[in-house]
Amino acid sequence: MYYIGIDLGGTNIAVGIVTAEGKIVKKMSVPTGAQRPFEEIFQDMAHCIRTLLTETGIPEGEIRSIGIGTPGCLNTKEGILIFAGNFKYGKLVNYRQLMKNHFDIPVYIGNDANVAALAETKVGAARGAESAVMVTLGTGVGGGIVLDGKIYEGHLSAAGELGHLVLVHDGVPCTCGRKGCWEAYASVTALVRQTKEAMLANPDSIMNQTPLDKVNGRTSFDAAKKGDAAALSVVQKYREYLADGLASIVNVLNTEVIIIGGGICKEGDYLLGPVNEMLQKRVFGAGLLPERKMVVAQLGNDAGLVGAALLHA
Amino acid sequence: MYYIGIDLGGTNIAVGIVTAEGKIVKKMSVPTGAQRPFEEIFQDMAHCIRTLLTETGIPEGEIRSIGIGTPGCLNTKEGILIFAGNFKYGKLVNYRQLMKNHFDIPVYIGNDANVAALAETKVGAARGAESAVMVTLGTGVGGGIVLDGKIYEGHLSAAGELGHLVLVHDGVPCTCGRKGCWEAYASVTALVRQTKEAMLANPDSIMNQTPLDKVNGRTSFDAAKKGDAAALSVVQKYREYLADGLASIVNVLNTEVIIIGGGICKEGDYLLGPVNEMLQKRVFGAGLLPERKMVVAQLGNDAGLVGAALLHA
Numbered sequence: 001m002y003y004i005g006i007d008l009g010g011t012n013i014a015v016g017i018v019t020a021e022g023k024i025v026k027k028m029s030v031p032t033g034a035q036r037p038f039e040e041i042f043q044d045m046a047h048c049i050r051t052l053l054t055e056t057g058i059p060e061g062e063i064r065s066i067g068i069g070t071p072g073c074l075n076t077k078e079g080i081l082i083f084a085g086n087f088k089y090g091k092l093v094n095y096r097q098l099m100k101n102h103f104d105i106p107v108y109i110g111n112d113a114n115v116a117a118l119a120e121t122k123v124g125a126a127r128g129a130e131s132a133v134m135v136t137l138g139t140g141v142g143g144g145i146v147l148d149g150k151i152y153e154g155h156l157s158a159a160g161e162l163g164h165l166v167l168v169h170d171g172v173p174c175t176c177g178r179k180g181c182w183e184a185y186a187s188v189t190a191l192v193r194q195t196k197e198a199m200l201a202n203p204d205s206i207m208n209q210t211p212l213d214k215v216n217g218r219t220s221f222d223a224a225k226k227g228d229a230a231a232l233s234v235v236q237k238y239r240e241y242l243a244d245g246l247a248s249i250v251n252v253l254n255t256e257v258i259i260i261g262g263g264i265c266k267e268g269d270y271l272l273g274p275v276n277e278m279l280q281k282r283v284f285g286a287g288l289l290p291e292r293k294m295v296v297a298q299l300g301n302d303a304g305l306v307g308a309a310l311l312h313a
Numbered sequence: 314m315y316y317i318g319i320d321l322g323g324t325n326i327a328v329g330i331v332t333a334e335g336k337i338v339k340k341m342s343v344p345t346g347a348q349r350p351f352e353e354i355f356q357d358m359a360h361c362i363r364t365l366l367t368e369t370g371i372p373e374g375e376i377r378s379i380g381i382g383t384p385g386c387l388n389t390k391e392g393i394l395i396f397a398g399n400f401k402y403g404k405l406v407n408y409r410q411l412m413k414n415h416f417d418i419p420v421y422i423g424n425d426a427n428v429a430a431l432a433e434t435k436v437g438a439a440r441g442a443e444s445a446v447m448v449t450l451g452t453g454v455g456g457g458i459v460l461d462g463k464i465y466e467g468h469l470s471a472a473g474e475l476g477h478l479v480l481v482h483d484g485v486p487c488t489c490g491r492k493g494c495w496e497a498y499a500s501v502t503a504l505v506r507q508t509k510e511a512m513l514a515n516p517d518s519i520m521n522q523t524p525l526d527k528v529n530g531r532t533s534f535d536a537a538k539k540g541d542a543a544a545l546s547v548v549q550k551y552r553e554y555l556a557d558g559l560a561s562i563v564n565v566l567n568t569e570v571i572i573i574g575g576g577i578c579k580e581g582d583y584l585l586g587p588v589n590e591m592l593q594k595r596v597f598g599a600g601l602l603p604e605r606k607m608v609v610a611q612l613g614n615d616a617g618l619v620g621a622a623l624l625h626a
Contacts, residue, residue: 073598083601131468143565147460154567155444161597164564166557169481169498178560178595185482244479247491251474252458252565254467282491284474285386288396 002058004049004066005309010034010086015048017056018309022123026056035088038098046102065106067308068095069115074157079109108311114151115307117144120259122310125298131255135162137262141183165248182245188217188264194234195220202230217264243278250283250292261297315371317362317379318622323347323399328361331622335436339369348401351411359415378419380621381408382428387470392422421624427464428620430457433572435623438611444568448475450575454496478561495558501530501577507547508533515543530577556591563596563605574610
């Protein structure tokens with residue numbers, strides 16, 4: 001038996017045939033065209049599925065479910081997208097019905113951050129754990145919670161918005177409308193802002209070899225590794241922001257594992273070693289309870305696709 | 314069938330016989346004597362149980378379980394207290410065995426804040442809800458999480474430490490060792506500190522009619538209601554601290570109901586009306602999702618005892 005996993009992003013749609021163990025048999029990707037009506041987007045998805053079935057020789061009858069991971073707020077029970085800023089027509093869209101128009105196969109949907117967390121917990125970095133939270137550092141700070149091997153969605157499928165934990169009361173404005181969210185300090189977007197501020201405040205810093213409009217998440221890290229003091233202090237502060245938010249998450253949810261995802265994890269131990277040390281000191285009961293386990297995500301871009309395929313379980 | 318509920322506090326032990334519906338048949342209370350060895354404390358508990366059985370005429374055979382709510386960090390599966398600052402001998406104490414020495418009845422234990430949340434969710438302010446968090450404003454900020462009708466404890470039974478969500482990165486030191494926890498801003502202890510600071514900074518405020526060492530959680534509220542500007546600003550800031558932490562909790566857990574407990578809830582709508590308004594505006598998806606439901610705890614001091622009795626379920 002096989003499962004279809006679809007990672008419906010704002011830019012690309014990735015579609016794959018996945019085994020029960022979360023192995024990708026074959027996958028393909030097409031542009032989303034997020035400005036188009038959903039009927040067209042789903043037509044493309046259906047076409048991808050048929051292409052993959054033909055190319056692998058797997059008969060449609062062996063596909064047990066179709067899972068769709070998508071940004072936005074969902075009613076997963078009914079298979080409906082409630083709203084998403086990423087799509088032009090992103091309000092009250094019946095994903096399940098749209099897919100049912102093409103295939104008579106059970107359809108499941110899940111928030112993209114949640115399905116990634118599910119994939120990493122079931123078959124990725126936290127394999128074997130009963131519970132995990134996944135924090136993805138990118139444009140924003142994404143969050144997903146898996147308890148007892150299942151996505152924890154909360155009452156209105158709106159739980160797990162870990163980026164919108166407060167970090168600084170009355171702090172920097174967040175895209176969500178309130179001030180001081182963790183995302184406004186610990187996202188890569190925030191790191192870029194912090195880097196630019198430090199560059200302007202420290203004209204002698206070697207970070208200024210990079211033009212302001214070319215600054216990215218690596219700029220401060222690269223300079224810090226060369227011993228640049230201003231860059232070091234950006235990196236150290238960023239680590240503290242990360243650790244402080246993670247400590248809050250541990251204090252509330254206390255999952256078996258914390259998974260950190262996003263491109264910035266490539267900084268590896270240079271970023272996460274000190275973060276882990278700070279975390280262990282800041283959690284409630286520090287020193288009295290065993291250390292909290294923190295791991296780096298393993299599935300990369302496939303997490304969404306694989307997690308969507310695992311939604312049936 | 315009946316259930317024994319025990320609320321083992323640092324000062325008093327309350328013991329009660331409770332029905333399956335959470336009604337107290339009869340209860341009594343004795344001083345804890347927290348400096349004594351646990352054998353003596355459990356002897357007193359057993360004595361209370363026997364007294365209540367005799368007085369009610371309920372035979373021991375009709376008691377289905379004994380539940381103990383206690384401060385501290387627990388291994389609830391094994392029935393063991395891992396540590397608690399409140400008791401002189403509060404480390405690695407086998408509560409279950411200590412009670413089994415007196416009664417051959419199943420024994421369950423739970424953290425005091427958690428069992429209170431369970432009681433309010435099952436038979437109190439959030440009756441009928443599938444999920445709830447309870448936040449108790451007192452010396453600290455206590456927290457309990459109930460999901461699918463059960464206490465959510467997390468991996469090391471250390472979840473639900475809602476008071477130790479960060480509110481202000483690098484802020485006021487908290488008793489837990491880190492800086493800026495919500496408890497350090499939203500507890501009554503914090504409110505008293507904020508009140509004193511405002512009194513010193515505003516010598517003309519009528520709050521100064523109260524001597525500094527007599528200031529309590531009501532001082533600023535009483536003066537604010539009389540129109541005192543300095544007091545009003547203490548109250549308003551306190552409401553904001555409360556709302557901001559609650560918004561974080563909603564963004565992570567998104568339970569059906571939020572229960573607020575503690576003596577300060579007697580301020581009623583004057584405190585909680587504005588807090589609720591702020592909360593609805595600060596949660597993620599504000600305006601796009603239905604309002605979050607916030608209620609005041611109903612069971613008062615009985616919540617611990619009743620919740621402990623409900624631990625069997």
